Amino acid sequence: MANKRYWLTARIKIGEKPQIRHKDPIFLKAYFDENPKKRDEGEVTEGNGLRVPTEKSGSEILNRDGIQQFDFELTEEEYKSASYKIYFWGEPYGSVAFKKEGVGANRCLGRLLLEPEHCRKGGLSFPPKNSQSHDEQIICDFSAHQSVVDYIVQEMNLNSKSDSVKSMKKFNGIYDNQRNDSFFKHTYYPDAAKKAALNELGCRTHSASDWKLDYLQDALFCHVFEKGGQWDHKPKIGPIWGEFNRLGNSGYRYYYDIWSNIHFGYISAKAGFTLAEVKQGADKAQWIDTGSSNGDDPIDAQAIDVGYMLGGRDSLVTIQAIISAVSRFPEWDVCTRFPDHRACRSHE
Structure with missing residues (x-):
């Protein structure tokens, strides 16, 4: 049996108001911080010392309608973390905002921060490409919208x-x-x-x-x-x-x-x-x-x-x-x- 793999799966609902208007490709970015209390080489600071995680994920292009799934592979340590933080954003900056009910006063945010209570873990409900039946995933659902700059x-x-x-x-x-x-x-x-x-x-x-x-x-x-x-x-x-x-x-x-x-x-x-x-x-x-x-x-x-x-x-x-x-x-x-x-x- 192949080694078990672990996945972060973002399921993004696209097309709800305010709708994305940006016509050029938008790339979804994600960063998984399995130990948010510890600063390491995976983080940088900018401006007033705000947390600005460097990107660890791959890049995917955001569609303009429907529900789109993005899959990023995690390490076992990341998957088993009990207090992780996940950051999602789009590039180029200002092209898109993300919204999760119950997060950020239900506002559309340029960078969305999700924690364990906002996602679900276990099994393989939405299998990523190249996954195996014994793999496991963390699933986060949210929506994509027009940005304030747009x-x-x-x-x-x-x-x-x-x-x-x-x-x-x-x-x-x-x-x-x-x-x-x-x-x-x-x-x-x-x-x-x-x-x-x-x-x-x-x-x-x-x-x-x-x-x-x-x-x-x-x-x-x-x-x-x-x-x-x-x-x-x-x-x-x-x-x-x-x-x-x-x-x-x-x-x-x-x-x-x-x-x-x-x-x-x-x-x-x-x-x-x-x-x-x-x-x-x-x-x-x-x-x-x-x-x-x-x-x-x-x-x-x-x-x-x-x-x-x-x-x-x-x-x-x-x-x-x-x-x-x-x-x-x-x-x-x-x-x-x-x-x-x-x-x-x-x-x-």
């Missing part, structure tokens, strides 16, 4: 073509043209812009002398960018992906406000606002939101800068563009921003 990319590309943005761009252009037009003396065009703002955004009529900045504030405070408005993504991101978002097997987690700030900068650029106007509007939004008179948070401002820079390009924004931009700012890590937060007590 979601914000979708929103940026969709909303940049919206009627609201088209109207803002149109009247920003009118305003810029009429500043040097002595004939109109700054009278007719602002009125047209006021009417458009009222009709398009359902907001107050402008009264300030600088209606352009007023218009930006309406975009912030009315039904577009306001807290809870259609372009404030935190109420949408929180219940699905949570407040703290890890991108794949990264050592950094990000507070979920950065995605809306990147989106805000991007849309503002597409709407024809200058960066100075965007920053001024964001500072006032911060004052209304928190009562702070110190202007917008520096990291919020950096995220707006990133979005504005991306908005200056003609091409559609991509997941990789967001990942590349975010990776330039290690200080965005949640435990750098909020070192005393309860989430920073965990290395997972």
